[in-house]
Amino acid sequence: MPPIAFTADEFAGLAAGHGSAAALGKLAAGQLVRRRLLLWGVVREARAAALPVRDAVDLLLRVQARSAGTVADMLAHPQVDAWAADFPRTRALGYLHALAAAAAIRAGVPFTIDVPAAAGAVTLPGLGALAGAGDPVRLAFDGERLTADGSPAPLRARRSIDLGDVGGPVVAIEDVDQYRAQYRLPVAEPGAGHDRFAALWRAAWPLLATDHPAHARAVRLLVRSFVPLAAPAGGAEHSASSGRAVGAIALALPRTAESMALLVLHETQHLKLSSLLHLVDLDQRSQALYHAPWRADPRPFRGLLQGTYAHLGVTDFWRGRSAVQFAYWHGQTSRAAATLDGARELTAAGARFVAGMRATLDGWAGEPVPEAARRVAGVCIQVSGARWRLAHRAVGSDGLNRLTDAWAAGSAVPPGAAGTERAGAGADARILAALRNDRPALPAGDRALLAGDARRAAESYAATINSGTGGDDDWAGLAVALGAPDRPELPRDLHAALAATGPAPDPRDVVRWCAGGR
Template sequence: MKPREHRIPVRMFAELADGGGGPSAVAQLAAAQHSKHVLLVRGVVEAAKAVGHPDAGMARRAYDLLAAIQSRDDDAVDTVLRHPSVGAWSRDTINALRERRPGATPRGLAALAAAAAIRSGTECEVDVPAVEGVVTLPSLGQAVLPPTATEATVHSRADGAEVSGAGVIVTIPADPSRDGPGWRGLRTVSAEADGVPLRLVIDDLDPYRMPGAANMGGRLSGGDVARWQETLQAAWRLLVRHHRTVADEVRTAISVLTPLRTPPAGGQSSATSRETFGCVALSTPPDPAAFAVTLTHETQHAKLSALLDIVPLTEPDDGSRHYAPWREDPRPIPGLLQGAYAYLGVTDFWRRQRRIETGRAELEASAEFCRWREGAYLVTRTLMRSGRLTPEGEAFTARMAQRLKLWADEPVSTAARELARRRAERHRARWRERNGMEPDAP
């Protein structure tokens, strides 16, 4: 398992800065993230050995098994290593080992090897950790054993697999995405429009599926999955037919959805993490347009996060905090750049979407376009004045600002402009009252 060097050509860098890039750029970013996961997994082995962790040998054997499986079935190992939670688990484990924190779990590498063995039909037995009786196999699902179980054994064969521990045997279904006695599979939702397919895994099980999320949702019911499926189909049709480049970027970047709890006020909440490339966390989408714009928004975050692993765009945080028209809290420069880039994509979405809407929907779409083109442009000015961008970050932000400035000349109805203005002013007033400071000047 060898990572390779990744570089972003100047032209591709400029296309990404414009808010796009297309599927070829996103594929390069995704390849870099795969190499990052390979490095992190190798880092777990090396960190465990360096600190003399008692599970260092187990981690080494698991890594060797992964390498052996890869020599026969590269796709099986690739699928497991690309699973978003693998990045979060491996980084957390390395940090815990280096800091000598209790609870470091380098033997979790055995669960990756077991998942790859099952996917490839490799005949082997792998001892894996269990947490209160639950065995998590990344990209596949969970086996539930008695809560006293702290470890289990995965028995993988060409014709199936089982998990045994504490006197209980759980048979993994032939299709691991299906539930079975003692088995909870990672289900999928899929869509197709004009011959363009999309398939996404719903990971509502892995403890590392979205680190740091305070509003993590639980296991979706069958009815919930069906509603997500129905809404995704309509959202995907909208993206493919009216936002094709975005659709191609989404299907290249995003592989996993993770449920969040619906906000108390309703609507939609969503998130991505730099540690879990390919995963979008979101509450139940209220309608297809909300689902579509959420995928657009979070794909922008995923693109920028992956780019930042290759090209630093900001200097280290100096403690300064600034106004963002889409947040209730003051933001550091790195967070401000993330938000501006996401809303560059959102602005472009509503720019296209308003052309196909009529009546009230057209008014709302135009107001969203007007509000976010102005809000994102305001933030690019804050970024450029901050002195906290690298030379590459300055070039990147300048192209973002240039694109937003071009859109400022596009006509918007008086009613839409007024609606956007009122919403922006309410947000500024609420932010000022909440934070006790003045928002950055336009």
């Protein structure tokens, strides 16, 4: 088939955050071409290694002859990516045989084939799994009935959520495929929370279809399955996607339909960009790491690009829904897009893509936001930036000696004083609580800062620090309350050094001095 190429308008539409039906169709077509190539690569490598692939290939060719659409649908199964990518290392031929068997069952093509098991089970992609099977297990299908080693096959069928009655898509709950764990988060046990997942998705879909039809279109065309994740500690809401399994969205059971709609929109943005990156070079690899305002860890350029595109969708989701959330994510995403703009890693196409994102964000700058919401969002943005510096910067011993000497002498902060990079991990749980307006979950200092009472906030943060229970969150809040959010690592580290050798000074005095106004 001819190469997949985007018109200028199609590319611009994707860059702006959505994408026309034609552009999204090309993304899906690109994944199919990619998986055909991956499958051919597996077969070629297996043949070169004299591995037994003939039965599986012959069966796939028989299915292709009867129902090419069935083979294409099987190749749209997201986990095919991960299996094929890992094949040079694992030589896991069983999945190829199972893929051929599943395609034949779908197409009604009779067969008999031996399928190697994995950990005592055989996955039939898109259909389910057979547990307690022999190794290999002989599968036979007469066009109607499936047997395993001569007995009725005990298939644990994969469930799907069919929203066709409300104009929605059919999305599978993928909790049996052996290659579903493609994320740095543990997957849930099979069968966990099926009914709740289905109910939440049924309630979430109208939020997307009605309020965000362009995003709903992308979900309909690109999302094939949900992979349930194990419930995280503390009830946090987690989701993930992977370029190794485009079409699947992994998520822990959300609390509300609104949360599910947001998580699915967010991850669909990642799927769109992952699909585009398989077709168009937007960036060149580098070793540089960047601050992503939504992550606790420094990110490579590709990660920042992916995150910015995803949060373009998040910002869009909150437009007209929550002024505080919209203002916060608009500010943070705009900062990230500005970091991307002009970066040396961008190709010419990548520069056009980032320009498209920035144009959308700039167009939202005039959205009406109440002053109170704008102020709360601004405080949260400042605290987030200060918290990042506190997590990832520290004053070295030489710099700290100069600071303590200057403090003791009553002189100014030495020129160029700043922390240097260090490994660390930030946490914005308190900021997220503030954005949700979950004030009871916040300490007194945060509540005062969000209410606009900087003096009372500073008093509270200082008291917490003086009690010995304060941490980076309190230093970040104190720095913002006193109007000095730029280098919060200086007062934190200086205060610790002074407290280690004598009476601890008032943290507020240390912040003011480091800001140039002792």
